Amino acid sequence: MNIIFKIWRQNGPTEKGELKEYLIEGLTEDMSFLEALDYLNEALVLKGEKVIAYEYDCREGICGQCGIFINGRAHGPHDHMTTCQLHMRSFKDGETIVVEPWRAASFPIIKDLIVDRSAFDRIIEKGAYISARTGTAPEANALPIPKLVADKAMDAAACIGCGACVATCKNSSAALFTAAKINHLNSLPQGKAEQHQRVQHMTAQMEAEGFGSCTFTGACEVECPEAISIANIAEMNARKLKANLLG
Amino acid sequence: MKLNSKVPEGPLEDKWRNYQLKSRLINPANRKKLKVIVVGSGLSGAGAASTLAELGYDVQCFCYQDSARRAHSVAAQGGINAAKNYQHDGDSIYRMFYDTLKGGDFRSREANTYRLAELSAPLIDHFVQQGVPFAREYGGTLVNRSFGGVQVQRTFYARGQTGQQLLMAAYSQLYKMIHAKKVQMFTRCEMLDLVVIDGQAKGIIARDLTNGNLRRFAADAVVLATGGYSRVFRLSTLAIGCNGSAIWKAHKKGAFFAAPSFTQIHPTALPQSSDSQSKLTLMSESLRNDGRIWVPKRQGDTREANKIPESERDYYLERRYPSFGNLAPRDIASRAAKERIDAGYGVGRLKNAVYLDFKHAIEQFGLDTINDRYGNLFKMYQKITGIDAYKEPMMISPAAHFSMGGLWVDYELMTTIPGLYAIGECNFSDHGANRLGANSLLQASVDGYFILPNTINNYLAGKPNAQVPSVEAPAFVIAEERVQAHIDRILKVNGNKTVDHFHRELGKTMWQECAMSRNKSGLVEAIAKIRQLETAFWKDVRVTGHDKEVNTELEKALRVIDFIELAALMCTDALQREESCGAHFREEYQTKEGEAVRVDETFLYVSAWEYNQGDFKLHKEPLHFEFVQPTVRSYK
Numbered sequence: 001m002n003i004i005f006k007i008w009r010q011n012g013p014t015e016k017g018e019l020k021e022y023l024i025e026g027l028t029e030d031m032s033f034l035e036a037l038d039y040l041n042e043a044l045v046l047k048g049e050k051v052i053a054y055e056y057d058c059r060e061g062i063c064g065q066c067g068i069f070i071n072g073r074a075h076g077p078h079d080h081m082t083t084c085q086l087h088m089r090s091f092k093d094g095e096t097i098v099v100e101p102w103r104a105a106s107f108p109i110i111k112d113l114i115v116d117r118s119a120f121d122r123i124i125e126k127g128a129y130i131s132a133r134t135g136t137a138p139e140a141n142a143l144p145i146p147k148l149v150a151d152k153a154m155d156a157a158a159c160i161g162c163g164a165c166v167a168t169c170k171n172s173s174a175a176l177f178t179a180a181k182i183n184h185l186n187s188l189p190q191g192k193a194e195q196h197q198r199v200q201h202m203t204a205q206m207e208a209e210g211f212g213s214c215t216f217t218g219a220c221e222v223e224c225p226e227a228i229s230i231a232n233i234a235e236m237n238a239r240k241l242k243a244n245l246l247g
Numbered sequence: 248m249k250l251n252s253k254v255p256e257g258p259l260e261d262k263w264r265n266y267q268l269k270s271r272l273i274n275p276a277n278r279k280k281l282k283v284i285v286v287g288s289g290l291s292g293a294g295a296a297s298t299l300a301e302l303g304y305d306v307q308c309f310c311y312q313d314s315a316r317r318a319h320s321v322a323a324q325g326g327i328n329a330a331k332n333y334q335h336d337g338d339s340i341y342r343m344f345y346d347t348l349k350g351g352d353f354r355s356r357e358a359n360t361y362r363l364a365e366l367s368a369p370l371i372d373h374f375v376q377q378g379v380p381f382a383r384e385y386g387g388t389l390v391n392r393s394f395g396g397v398q399v400q401r402t403f404y405a406r407g408q409t410g411q412q413l414l415m416a417a418y419s420q421l422y423k424m425i426h427a428k429k430v431q432m433f434t435r436c437e438m439l440d441l442v443v444i445d446g447q448a449k450g451i452i453a454r455d456l457t458n459g460n461l462r463r464f465a466a467d468a469v470v471l472a473t474g475g476y477s478r479v480f481r482l483s484t485l486a487i488g489c490n491g492s493a494i495w496k497a498h499k500k501g502a503f504f505a506a507p508s509f510t511q512i513h514p515t516a517l518p519q520s521s522d523s524q525s526k527l528t529l530m531s532e533s534l535r536n537d538g539r540i541w542v543p544k545r546q547g548d549t550r551e552a553n554k555i556p557e558s559e560r561d562y563y564l565e566r567r568y569p570s571f572g573n574l575a576p577r578d579i580a581s582r583a584a585k586e587r588i589d590a591g592y593g594v595g596r597l598k599n600a601v602y603l604d605f606k607h608a609i610e611q612f613g614l615d616t617i618n619d620r621y622g623n624l625f626k627m628y629q630k631i632t633g634i635d636a637y638k639e640p641m642m643i644s645p646a647a648h649f650s651m652g653g654l655w656v657d658y659e660l661m662t663t664i665p666g667l668y669a670i671g672e673c674n675f676s677d678h679g680a681n682r683l684g685a686n687s688l689l690q691a692s693v694d695g696y697f698i699l700p701n702t703i704n705n706y707l708a709g710k711p712n713a714q715v716p717s718v719e720a721p722a723f724v725i726a727e728e729r730v731q732a733h734i735d736r737i738l739k740v741n742g743n744k745t746v747d748h749f750h751r752e753l754g755k756t757m758w759q760e761c762a763m764s765r766n767k768s769g770l771v772e773a774i775a776k777i778r779q780l781e782t783a784f785w786k787d788v789r790v791t792g793h794d795k796e797v798n799t800e801l802e803k804a805l806r807v808i809d810f811i812e813l814a815a816l817m818c819t820d821a822l823q824r825e826e827s828c829g830a831h832f833r834e835e836y837q838t839k840e841g842e843a844v845r846v847d848e849t850f851l852y853v854s855a856w857e858y859n860q861g862d863f864k865l866h867k868e869p870l871h872f873e874f875v876q877p878t879v880r881s882y883k
């Protein structure tokens with residue numbers, strides 16, 4: 001396959017960026033999208049040019065690092081998929097593919113397609129944990145958790161922190177990410193003791209980081225690799241209301 | 248140098264308690280004056296950093312990713328073992344210890360392996376308390392399943408995301424301690440050298456990957472939690488960034504490297520589909536619980552899987568290993584697959600795969616149950632291959648996976664450099680020549696949460712008057728200058744081959760000669776090839792850009808040259824060990840039926856290699872089996 005890539009190049013956080021065009025020939029349908037970029041980078045090195053900086057790590061759809069905007073969609077043309085799981089068979093021979101970094105003020109660009117998502121870590125830092133010291137736990141089965149509760153917690157916990165929800169949201173809202181973590185912990189009996197502070201502190205940090213408000217367009221759920229439901233956001237809002245009244 | 252494993256005295260079940268009773272403690276007021284560097288923030292690193300911070304130490308934690316949440320522990324799918332005997336099927340600490348020791352083909356240290364099993368039960372309690380959403384029965388109790396190499400159900404799991412969920416718990420604890428200002432976190436920061444002063448580990452040189460600046464960090468002790476090095480094969484199940492640089496630099500500074508050639512080849516990865524491939528994707532081994540593995544009975548059969556009748560299918564694991572069947576351990580299952588593929592029975596476009604079939608399981612348990620157990624794996628399989636595995640069998644193939652070898656550590660998890668610890672996959676101690684499924688998350692976690700935070704006191708308490716050296720000390724200055732010179736040298740080559748070219752060549756040699764099976768002439772040839780590759784790298788490599796910027800190509804180059812050096816040691820180790828054990832299958836040592844032949848009279852020891860000016864010197868830690876007599880490992 002021959003593909004024309006239009007890729008966002010930006011040398012550093014404060015420098016001006018632009019879309020640059022690259023023709024790349026001899027790709028195969030079996031290649032993953034990231035392998036196609038690897039292939040392009042090898043060609044650039046041999047031409048003496050700087051490689052395109054992009055992120056990835058596990059290439060198994062779980063580490064959440066490979067967020068790229070492809071043809072105007074987070075992680076490319078399919079619903080519920082990470083970039084590393086996208087294969088060139090999803091594109092047509094001769095197609096032009098526009099490749100950009102995540103676009104959100106709270107995710108500043110570091111270089112080319114790499115953005116800084118540490119805002120997510122700072123939201124986590126504000127309460128996405130259960131305060132218990134190592135080595136103090138009671139016997140695990142002493143606290144039965146009905147399957148339906150455990151399953152619901154697991155549905156929310158599946159979030160991989162990739163940032164597709166933010167990138168695709170017209171308001172750059174981090175509501176789905178934050179809600180998923182809050183609902184995972186708050187729905188479990190272990191998480192109850194700190195439930196009100198958790199929802200208050202984490203949502204406050206989310207706002208402090210400059211993420212926009214949620215207006216329930218549902219785009220985040222479509223792009224989420226784990227298909228985390230936007231019902232989580234409604235639930236977070238209800239929990240916040242409750243926390244404000246009771247907390 | 249005589250290797251002292253520091254295994255405590257007494258009966259197996261009392262050793263850890265005896266150790267703790269006798270080890271030294273540090274007054275909480277003094278702990279905050281002591282600084283500990285933790286390199287790596289996966290399950291072992293994050294667990295260690297957060298627990299050390301809870302204890303009151305001043306901790307600095309480093310990772311090369313943008314966040315600790317990306318560490319490769321995230322990718323483990325299947326589960327974590329614990330001897331809870333919740334299923335009332337006869338499990339116990341001793342049985343788990345025995346399974347692990349036998350699984351490792353009697354090449355691990357008895358006392359460490361026992362401690363691993365002993366601490367497994369409280370670890371599950373710990374994770375449940377942290378809010379890990381493990382699978383549950385309707386009534387609310389925890390569910391278990393079984394994994395390769397064992398006949399009881401002791402594996403706990405959170406759908407197919409167990410690693411992710413455990414890592415999230417550890418990462419949350421880490422960020423809790425960051426919030427409490429007890430841990431300073433350095434993301435996008437890669438350790439490039441270890442600083443040793445007066446024979447003791449006192450700090451690291453790290454490169455800030457956002458601007459390329461080299462930085463010096465000093466501490467009273469350094470803990471390496473940097474994971475495995477199987478990316479030496481290039482194609483592996485590991486994350487692309489996983490590298491061996493930190494442990495390799497530590498090795499070059501004096502830490503012995505143990506059992507380097509013991510690499511696990513995982514039986515259930517997706518087959519390689521082309522030359523351009525960058526990695527192999529793992530499918531959880533838990534699939535073997537319900538999936539049945541087969542190949543056609545006829546060589547080169549090109550029919551679609553569903554059109555091959557039952558009578559023409561060879562369920563070769565069930566045939567060869569009737570008592571364990573599809574649950575035979577990973578090395579056995581991988582080798583059996585290779586044997587069938589090599590004999591011309593492989594399936595798929597490149598004839599490099601075998602079938603993993605759920606037809607019978609779906610008939611027996613129903614689609615819903617199978618979906619509940621493995622739904623996300625089936626989805627992942629479909630995303631990558633475009634095939635619906637509910638309708639036709641999956642195709643799987645062996646792939647390089649976990650490295651059982653790593654830095655040599657004693658019972659305290661300390662390397663041969665005082666003050667330098669290695670935890671999790673980057674040490675060698677618990678799995679012997681083969682790791683059983685679902686023991687990896689376990690080892691990483693107990694090392695980080697339970698063992699290291701206890702044993703490190705013993706070292707630090709012995710240093711009441713020691714002070715963290717200044718980063719202006721000559722050892723730091725020299726180490727930084729050497730790292731800079733190394734970087735400059737790479738950038739200056741300006742040859743005509745990419746870094747990936749060298750990695751691919753290295754991978755091909757290693758996969759051919761030092762993976763599922765090895766032989767003398769192949770290894771000798773491989774060592775020569777690796778040496779040539781090293782020379783060629785310094786002549787022909789080309790890295791564009793400069794070092795004071797984000798330069799992913801330079802990061803890769805630094806890692807690949809370390810892999811090349813490490814590969815030479817792996818082949819040297821494989822050549823020296825003239826026996827077959829676990830993942831190390833020397834073709835010269837096999838029975839007529841193709842089973843491994845261990846040579847206990849000669850090789851009942853851990854090979855611990857000392858770096859010696861580009862060459863390697865062997866030291867031996869004899870393995871004493873006080874409580875279990877090594878037997879022929881049979882899964883028939």
